[in-house]
Amino acid sequence: MKKTLIALAVLAASGAAFAQSSVSLYGIADIALVKAKGSSAQLASGGVSTSRLGFKGTEDLGGGLKANFLFEEGIDLTTGALKGNGFARQAYVGLAGGFGEVKLGNVYTAYDDISGATNPVFDSVLAPTVVWASTGYISNPGSNIYYASPSFGGVSGAVSYALDGSKQKVTSVNVKYEGGPVYVGFGYQDEADRTGNKFTRLNGSYDLGVVKLLAGYGQVKPEVGSKTTEYSFGADVPLGSALTLSTGLASSKVDGGDNRNSVGLGVAYSMSKRTTLYTGFRKENKAAGDTSLFAAGVKHTF
Amino acid sequence: MKKTLIALAVLAASGAAFAQSSVSLYGIADIALVKAKGSSAQLASGGVSTSRLGFKGTEDLGGGLKANFLFEEGIDLTTGALKGNGFARQAYVGLAGGFGEVKLGNVYTAYDDISGATNPVFDSVLAPTVVWASTGYISNPGSNIYYASPSFGGVSGAVSYALDGSKQKVTSVNVKYEGGPVYVGFGYQDEADRTGNKFTRLNGSYDLGVVKLLAGYGQVKPEVGSKTTEYSFGADVPLGSALTLSTGLASSKVDGGDNRNSVGLGVAYSMSKRTTLYTGFRKENKAAGDTSLFAAGVKHTF
Amino acid sequence: MKKTLIALAVLAASGAAFAQSSVSLYGIADIALVKAKGSSAQLASGGVSTSRLGFKGTEDLGGGLKANFLFEEGIDLTTGALKGNGFARQAYVGLAGGFGEVKLGNVYTAYDDISGATNPVFDSVLAPTVVWASTGYISNPGSNIYYASPSFGGVSGAVSYALDGSKQKVTSVNVKYEGGPVYVGFGYQDEADRTGNKFTRLNGSYDLGVVKLLAGYGQVKPEVGSKTTEYSFGADVPLGSALTLSTGLASSKVDGGDNRNSVGLGVAYSMSKRTTLYTGFRKENKAAGDTSLFAAGVKHTF
Numbered sequence: 069m070k071k072t073l074i075a076l077a078v079l080a081a082s083g084a085a086f087a088q089s090s091v092s093l094y095g096i097a098d099i100a101l102v103k104a105k106g107s108s109a110q111l112a113s114g115g116v117s118t119s120r121l122g123f124k125g126t127e128d129l130g131g132g133l134k135a136n137f138l139f140e141e142g143i144d145l146t147t148g149a150l151k152g153n154g155f156a157r158q159a160y161v162g163l164a165g166g167f168g169e170v171k172l173g174n175v176y177t178a179y180d181d182i183s184g185a186t187n188p189v190f191d192s193v194l195a196p197t198v199v200w201a202s203t204g205y206i207s208n209p210g211s212n213i214y215y216a217s218p219s220f221g222g223v224s225g226a227v228s229y230a231l232d233g234s235k236q237k238v239t240s241v242n243v244k245y246e247g248g249p250v251y252v253g254f255g256y257q258d259e260a261d262r263t264g265n266k267f268t269r270l271n272g273s274y275d276l277g278v279v280k281l282l283a284g285y286g287q288v289k290p291e292v293g294s295k296t297t298e299y300s301f302g303a304d305v306p307l308g309s310a311l312t313l314s315t316g317l318a319s320s321k322v323d324g325g326d327n328r329n330s331v332g333l334g335v336a337y338s339m340s341k342r343t344t345l346y347t348g349f350r351k352e353n354k355a356a357g358d359t360s361l362f363a364a365g366v367k368h369t370f
Numbered sequence: 371m372k373k374t375l376i377a378l379a380v381l382a383a384s385g386a387a388f389a390q391s392s393v394s395l396y397g398i399a400d401i402a403l404v405k406a407k408g409s410s411a412q413l414a415s416g417g418v419s420t421s422r423l424g425f426k427g428t429e430d431l432g433g434g435l436k437a438n439f440l441f442e443e444g445i446d447l448t449t450g451a452l453k454g455n456g457f458a459r460q461a462y463v464g465l466a467g468g469f470g471e472v473k474l475g476n477v478y479t480a481y482d483d484i485s486g487a488t489n490p491v492f493d494s495v496l497a498p499t500v501v502w503a504s505t506g507y508i509s510n511p512g513s514n515i516y517y518a519s520p521s522f523g524g525v526s527g528a529v530s531y532a533l534d535g536s537k538q539k540v541t542s543v544n545v546k547y548e549g550g551p552v553y554v555g556f557g558y559q560d561e562a563d564r565t566g567n568k569f570t571r572l573n574g575s576y577d578l579g580v581v582k583l584l585a586g587y588g589q590v591k592p593e594v595g596s597k598t599t600e601y602s603f604g605a606d607v608p609l610g611s612a613l614t615l616s617t618g619l620a621s622s623k624v625d626g627g628d629n630r631n632s633v634g635l636g637v638a639y640s641m642s643k644r645t646t647l648y649t650g651f652r653k654e655n656k657a658a659g660d661t662s663l664f665a666a667g668v669k670h671t672f
Numbered sequence: 673m674k675k676t677l678i679a680l681a682v683l684a685a686s687g688a689a690f691a692q693s694s695v696s697l698y699g700i701a702d703i704a705l706v707k708a709k710g711s712s713a714q715l716a717s718g719g720v721s722t723s724r725l726g727f728k729g730t731e732d733l734g735g736g737l738k739a740n741f742l743f744e745e746g747i748d749l750t751t752g753a754l755k756g757n758g759f760a761r762q763a764y765v766g767l768a769g770g771f772g773e774v775k776l777g778n779v780y781t782a783y784d785d786i787s788g789a790t791n792p793v794f795d796s797v798l799a800p801t802v803v804w805a806s807t808g809y810i811s812n813p814g815s816n817i818y819y820a821s822p823s824f825g826g827v828s829g830a831v832s833y834a835l836d837g838s839k840q841k842v843t844s845v846n847v848k849y850e851g852g853p854v855y856v857g858f859g860y861q862d863e864a865d866r867t868g869n870k871f872t873r874l875n876g877s878y879d880l881g882v883v884k885l886l887a888g889y890g891q892v893k894p895e896v897g898s899k900t901t902e903y904s905f906g907a908d909v910p911l912g913s914a915l916t917l918s919t920g921l922a923s924s925k926v927d928g929g930d931n932r933n934s935v936g937l938g939v940a941y942s943m944s945k946r947t948t949l950y951t952g953f954r955k956e957n958k959a960a961g962d963t964s965l966f967a968a969g970v971k972h973t974f
Contacts, residue, residue, distance in 0.1 A: 125974045644739070
C-alpha cells in the first residue's frame with residue numbers, strides 16, 4: 069500500500085490548526101542527453117537544475133515568528149549517487165519574522181542568491197556563462213550564518229558569514245531590487261583564507277513582455293595574480309504560453325591574458341507547471357580551440 | 371508532534387484535483403537470522419528482498435501522459451549503511467502514456483525485469499538459484515535509457531541501453547507474456563566492453579491453483595572461455611490463506627567444467643498484506659564441498 | 673507545488689481504516705554557537721540533541737500486534753554531512769504487542785536507553801558528564817536483537833544482544849522504574865571481545881515540582897587496567913511555564929589515577945513545544961588544566 073503526501077490545499081481545508089506544523093518533501097529530477105564536440109553522446113544529470121531531494125518544514129511560533137528547517141541533498145541522476153556527503157546542498161535551522169530570516173548551518177552564501185539570476189539560456193548546461201570564472205565561488209562554505217532582510221519597497225539584502233574554527237572565513241553580501249518588470253542584484257563574496265578570491269557580481273533584467281532582457285557583470289580578484297572581468301547578455305523570448313526561447317553570450321577576460329567567449333541558444337517547453345522539456349546548444353571560443361555542445365533533456369519538479 | 375503520510379484513498383476522497391500530484395514514500399525492512407554450515411548464526415539484511423527506502427511520484431500531464439520520478443536507496447538493516455552511494459538502486463525521471471514508458475537515469479536493465487521472476491523459494495537467500503552465474507549480471511549500469519512497451523494482449527517488452535562516455539555499453543532486452551495462469555519471460559543482456567558477458571534467460575510459470583509451477587533457464591557466454599548453462603525448477607504451494615510453501619532446485623554447469631546444484635525449501639506466513647514471516651533452508655553441492663544454510667526472518671513492506 | 677505531510681489528528685478524523693498504515697517523517701535540527709577557552713567561536717551541530725532525519729511507521733496486524741520500522745540518519749548541521757554511513761543511528765524492523773517489543777537490525781543497546789536519562793543540563797554539550805568515561809560505550813553495535821518488556825506497575829526492562837559472525841558480541845540489559853515523581857534506571861553493558869569494557873550505570877531522579885533532582889552513578893571496568901568510578905548530581909528548575917534552568921556537576925575517578933570534575937549551567941526557553949532556545953556554560957578541571965565552554969543554540973524538532 070502506497071502512502072501519499074497531501075497537497076497544502078487539503079491541509080488548509082482541514083482547519084488552520086494543522087497549518088502550524090507542515091513538513092514537505094520536494095525535489096527535482098533533471099536529466100539530459102549531452103553531445104559535446106569530439107565526445108560520445110552521454111546522459112548528464114541536471115541539464116537545467118541539479119537533481120535533488122529535500123525535506124523542509126515550518127512551525128508557526130505565533131506573533132508572526134516562524135521556525136524553519138531544510139535538509140537538501142544533490143543527486144547525480146545518471147548513477148543515483150549523492151553529490152557530496154549527505155545534505156551537502158543545504159541543511160539548516162532558521163527563524164523568520166518581520167525582522168527577516170536567520171539561517172544557521174550549511175546554508176548557501178548571500179552571493180549565491182545573486183550569482184545565476186540573470187544567466188542566459190535558463191542558467192543551464194547550455195548557458196554561455198560556463199566560460200565565467202565568477203561562477204567558481206564557494207557556494208556552501210559550511211558553518212554559515214545567513215541573514216536576509218525583509219523587502220523595503222522592493223529592496224532587500226542578505227549577508228552571510230561562514231565561521232570556521234580554523235579561521236577560514238567566507239563573507240558574503242547581496243542587495244537586490246525587484247519591482248514590476250525590473251530586477252537588479254548585486255553580490256560580493258570574500259573567500260579570504262580559503263581561496264583568497266574576491267567575487268563581485270552585478271545582474272539586471274528588464275521584462276518588456278515580448279522579451280526579457282538579461283545582463284550580467286562579474287569580477288574575480290585573486291589575492292595574487294590578475295583579475296578577471298566578465299560580461300553576459302541574453303534574452304528570454306516567450307514564443308507561446310508554454311514555449312520559451314532563450315539566447316545569450318558571455319565573455320571572460322583575464323587582465324593581460326586570455327579572452328574566452330561563448331554563445332548559447334535553447335528552447336524550453338513546459339508540459340505542465342512542473343515538467344519541462346528543453347534543448348539547445350552552446351559554442352565556446354577559447355585559446356585552446358573551439359568547443360560546442362548539444363543537449364536535450366527533461367526537468368521534473370516535485 | 372509526528373507527521374503522517376496519508377493513504378492514497380484519502381487523497382482520492384479529497385477530490386480529483388489533488389490526484390494530479392502525488393508523492394509517495396515507500397520501502398522494505400527485511401532481516402533474517404541466518405546460520406550457514408560452519409559459521410556462527412548472524413543477522414543478515416534482506417532475506418527475501420533488499421531493505422530499502424524510496425521516494426516516487428507521478429504528475430498527470432493530461433492526454434493520458436504522465437511524468438514520473440523515483441529515487442530508491444538500498445539499506446543494510448544490520449548496520450543501517452546504504453548499499454552503494456545514495457540512490458544506487460534507482461534514480462530516474464520518466465514519461466509514461468499510451469506509447470509505454472521511458473525512464474532516464476539510474477534504471478534497472480530490461481534483463482533485470484525477468485531475472486528473478488520465477489526463482490523458487492521466493493527469490494530469497496534460500497533460493498537454489500544462488501548457484502547460478504546468470505544472476506551475476508550488471509543490474510544498474512547507470513546512465514541508462516529504458517523503454518517498456520504497453521501490453522498487447524498480454525505481451526509486452528522492454529529494452530534498455532546504458533550510454534557511457536567511455537563506450538562501456540550495456541544493452542538489454544526482454545519480452546514477456548502474462549495471461550491467466552501463464553507467465554513466460556525472456557531476457558537478454560550484452561555487457562560488451564564492461565564484462566564481455568552475454569546473458570540469456572527464459573522463465574516460465576503456470577498457476578494450477580493448488581500449486582504454481584516455476585521453471586527457469588539461463589546461459590552466460592563470456593567473451594573468452596566456456597559458456598555456463600543453468601536450469602531451475604520449483605513449486606509454490608499455498609497451504610492456506612496466509613501460508614505458502616515454496617521449494618525448488620537449480621543447477622549450473624560450465625561447458626567442460628564444474629557442475630553446481632542446490633535445493634531449497636521455505637515457508638512464508640503473511641501476518642498481513644505488508645508483513646511476512648519466513649523460514650527455510652538451502653543446500654548446495656559443489657566441487658569444493660557441500661554447504662547449507664538455515665534462515666528465519668521477517669519482511670515488512672511500507 | 674509543495675506536498676505536505678499531514679498531522680496524525682487529520683488521519684484519525686479520516687476514519688480508523690487509515691490508522692492501520694501510517695508512515696511518519698520526523699527529525700531534529702539543532703545548532704549552537706560554541707566558544708571554548710582558547711579557541712575561536714564556531715558553530716556546532718547538536719548542542720542538545722544530534723540533528724537527524726528519520727522515517728518510521730506502524731502497521732496494525734490485529735490482535736494487539738503491530739509491525740514497526742524505523743530508519744534514522746544523524747546529520748552534522750554545519751556541513752549537512754551524514755554522521756556515519758546511511759541510517760547509522762537506527763534501522764530496524766520490529767514486532768510489538770502485549771509481550772513487549774522486539775527490534776532487529778541496527779538498534780541502540782539496552783544500556784543506551786538509560787545512559788543519558790539523568791545527565792544534568794539537558795544531557796547537552798553543556799552537561800558536566802562530558803568528563804565521564806561511561807558515556808563512551810558502543811551505542812550502535814549493529815546486528816542487534818533488542819527486546820523491551822511491557823511495564824509492570826511502572827517497572828520495565830530491556831535486553832539487547834549484538835550478534836556478529838566474528839564473535840564480537842555486545843550484551844546489554846536495563847531495568848527501570850517510572851512512577852509519579854520517581855525515576856530509577858539501571859543499565860549494564862558487556863562489550864566482551866569488542867573493547868573488553870564492562871559498563872554499569874545507575875540513574876535516578878525525583879520531581880519535587882519546584883525542582884527535579886538528578887543523580888547518576890557510572891562505572892567502567894576494562895579487561896585490563898583500572899576501573900573508573902563516576903558520579904553526577906543535578907537539578908532542573910522550572911523558572912516559568914517556558915523557562916527551565918538546569919545545573920549540575922560530575923566527577924570521574926580512575927582507580928589510583930586521575931580525577932576529573934566538571935560543572936555546568938544552562939537555561940532553555942521553549943518558544944513552542946517543538947522549538948527551544950538554550951544557552952549556558954561548562955567548566956572542567958583535569959590534570960592537564962582547566963577548560964571551559966560557552967554555548968547558545970536553537971533546537972527544532974519536527
